[in-house]
Amino acid sequence: MKKDIILSGVGGQGILSIATVIGKAALKEGLYLKQAEVHGMSQRGGDVQSNLRLSDKPIASDLISIGKCDLIISLEPMEALRYLPYLSKDGWLVTSETPLINIPNYPDQTKLMDTIDKLPHKIVLDVDNVAKEVGSTRVANIVLLGATIPFLGMNYQLIQESIKNIFQRKGDAIVELNLKALAAGKGIAEKLIQ
């Protein structure tokens, strides 16, 4: 098993919370893991990404090579496209459709969506709305994570366990909310790839 994942978004959106859930699950499964993060300057509203690498064999590089990424998970549609040179031919892109516009020259949104539409393997979803329906916009990241389940190559139960583990100290209600968000994202992705 080998999965090279790029998580992308804008500083402050919390892409690392998704990485943490996957990372915990991977460790449970006894996989090797390397996760390169961005700290520092770009966290102030700039573009941020994290390279998450999982494998059943030792991993050499902390960074993913061009053309070899299996999965791009993005909390922002323009940011999803920034890392396309890294995507493998059969790789998937899973992204939130809601733009975060904090620059004056943000691209035309129809053009942006058309560009994403042209990609062979993608899931685009309105994570904020789904999260709201589930109960709180705060679980948008977990909805997005749920939508990656068909492509993660990891046992669904393991991801559920990982969520329980991480949110336990915040109480049962929060755990339930996150599990529901995860399931909702998963459901949407499964429907879209049918």
Place this chain on the structure above:
Amino acid sequence: MSKQLLLGDESIAQAALDAGISGVYAYPGTPSTEITEYIQNSPLNGERKIHNRWCTNEKTAMEASLGMSFVGKRALVCMKHVGMNVAADSFINSAVTGVNGGLIVVAADDPSMHSSQNEQDSRFYGDFALVPIFEPGNQQEAYDMTYGGFEFSEKIGEPVIMRMVTRLAHSRSGVEFKSLKPQNEVSFGEDPRQFVLLPAIARKRYKILLGKQEAMIKASEESIYNRYIDGPNKKLGIIACGIGYNYLMENNPNGCEYPVLKIGQYPLPKKQLMKLCNECKEILVIEDGQPFVEKKIQGYLSIGIKVRGRLDGTFPQDGELTPDSVAKALGKENKRNFDMPDIVEMRPPALCQGCGHRDMYTVLTEVLKKEYPSHKVFGDIGCYTLGAGAPFFAINSCVDMGASITMAKGAADGGLYPSVAVIGDSTFTHSGMTGLLDCVNEKADVTIIISDNETTAMTGGQDSAGTGKIEAICTGIGVDPKHIRVVIPLKKNYDEMKKILREEIQYHGVSVIIPRRECIQTLARKNRKK
């Protein structure tokens, strides 16, 4: 014991704790900050009374750690690469004094300048000071080198550098811990004059340092971190330093056909290098940062073996190493399946909405641009450096910490009016205070804005050494209290802020304006904790 998922930085911190340090001394700076923060959050620091408060700057940190080493205890000093410039005076001289308790100096380099103003490579500092350097290639090595590094430092009686790079500092992987060691007792070195660097003693100490060089090379030759891995194809020999080795192996998952010398400890191991150069036709150097090893092997005149690396264009001269640049150097270029679409725009970082620096810049630019077109603003390093970008375009310089005040003074000396400096509170105490004294002593015609958000925001909100003391410091340095003006940077105060700014620009002497409002990030964090 099972493995823990740690950042490269955290691996160093955990190892230092396990090796029995009695103190960490540091000033924040990306990518080194997480080392000290990890120790601050460790339960062990309470039990063991491990010093862990932030220092005012890297020089005070370096000197305090040397003091701790003086009494026989182990100490860790951490800084980003440019911090080495600030600490350099004491660091270079600590090699001449030597150490008593083990002393590790972590220098975290930032190739590609993710959060920095240059790409200086701290290995040159190790070479310059004549002390050993460790360069870990992964999180486990960062742990192991630190854990063993204190003993090594004590054995050779010298500080050692731990050279990190951003990619390793900020990447997580599983790390296995070793057993917890006791802390050192107070003890003093045999030579009571060791630390007294009067010329007569310094000359002796320097000879001692020079005399240790052979032993340092021998230690490198015997080090487990310098490994010779033979390969059948001798057309090329590869020297792979630190994380460069990872990228080499990423591109050769089934092993490398060429002989490889993996480097993790300096000075360079002569024996293994000699073997590689004797057996191979050509040498390729894979190193992150500047061409440190490449220059040494090649020499200025390039009259020996052919060496490839950053100097001959095999790698670009600037920017960090990547698995892709190494692939290309090995003739295995990685191919893109998709290009980045043209519609993707740059998204530079910006000041937070609601940040006090924004209000300060709004007022400053409105007054200066309209009323004083001949003005220049000397900026400094911190979140407020982002005032260089849209919508403010407010500053004309950003060079090094503290340079705003002194550059404004030099420019005023040269006839500029108005000459304005903008500096943050932490940067002011880091290295702005001495410049202010220069201004006061010469009655320089400068307007200094200390934009005080009561924290060190850029690096994540660490305590700022001058919080609550800024006016007192300025008064103490000799600024006329009538010209120390505190304002609250909020929209409703814009008129008052403008009036004060005009008055202080028109005053032909040293004025300090202190817009003060807590950083909204630290405020939000405090509220969440409540």
